Amino acid sequence: MYVARLALHDFRSYPEVEISLGRGPTAFIGANGQGKTNLVEAVDYLSRLDSHRVSSDTPLVRATADGPAERAVVRADVVRGERTALLELEITPGRSNRARVNRAPLPRVRDLVGILRSVTFSPEDLALVKGDPSDRRRFLDGLVVLRAPRLAGVKADYERVVRQRNTLLKSARNNRQVDLSTLEIWDDKLVGLGGELVSARIALLQDLAPHLGEAYLTVAAHADAGRRDVRAEYRSSTDIGGAVAPHDVTEALRAGLADRRKDERDRGVSLVGPHRDDVDLSIGVLPAKGYASHGESWSLALALRLASFTVLRDDDEDDPVLILDDVFAELDEGRRDQLAQLVAPAEQVLVTAAVADDVPKSLLGTRFQVDGGSVTPDE
Incomplete structure (x- = not known):
């Protein structure tokens, strides 16, 4: 199982962003506060309808100069075997959230849980x-x-x-x-x-x-x-x-x-x-x-x-998507290497780090630079 495409609208710090992903490790590199954790949080939230950072939906919707946006939208193409499913979630604080799979509305938003499965490591x-x-x-x-x-x-x-x-x-x-x-x-x-x-x-x-x-x-x-x-x-x-x-x-x-x-x-x-x-x-x-x-x-x-x-x-x-959110800075070199050896074979590993040197080489894989809400491939 892996996420092939992630698109966000008014989610956290992102007015709009869309990125293509693939199997294996992907690293999002950027200074603190630039939005790299917001990307992997969106994947994890789509999996569990729960955030590893906050206990309510309100902080997930982008704050603007005129107040919070009306809603946030998370979309992802999820590949499992030979099949691809488009998952969509509308997050509207104070009202019922809505979910769709392949454009078809789900009767209950919690029916989305488990279609995409993830395991997140974080501080x-x-x-x-x-x-x-x-x-x-x-x-x-x-x-x-x-x-x-x-x-x-x-x-x-x-x-x-x-x-x-x-x-x-x-x-x-x-x-x-x-x-x-x-x-x-x-x-x-x-x-x-x-x-x-x-x-x-x-x-x-x-x-x-x-x-x-x-x-x-x-x-x-x-x-x-x-x-x-x-x-x-x-x-x-x-x-x-x-x-x-x-x-x-x-x-x-x-x-x-x-x-x-x-x-x-x-x-x-x-x-x-x-x-x-x-x-x-x-x-x-x-x-x-x-x-x-x-x-x-x-x-x-x-x-x-x-x-x-x-x-x-x-x-x-079937492998869940593995998310390693800024954990390597917290670990000594020995634990970094041991963790990297364990998770590198997973079908998809999403990593965030402030500097590339914090990430073991086996997990750098495809790299994106995250800077002020801009997410660009690191050629």
């Missing part, structure tokens, strides 16, 4: 190890949705249920006369949707496990040779035992809600469910967060992305 990935639980939940959910796009709807429905349930609990906390008879309806929805989401997350971690340790060893190379046992284990907000199947997880969540009923009413918030869960990352016998060095944390974050790439490729024997 923000350090948060996977050092950041909050929400960073790790976002990583898991982004990947489970790419593997099974229908889970985008499950996730959206679950988040809506949690908001509605929290509103009811908050009202009950502030006013003990509030009728909580409808809480059981929200409970049923929460545990049903939550069970499916948690089950998918656990299955994902099980599939990642064998690739994670191997990727960590390869990226870390000699630097961390004494600490080889890397693990990623799911930590639920309630006791789910060894449950993996959606029905079993659902019943465990139901029992957890019953146990925390008083606490939830006292605090006015939902305390059980996938929105409260985390992933415990460890290197050796110690948790990575708080104990891993900066280099070890980077190696683990990169290993999580590399394992993700392998799992997605194994799902249907």
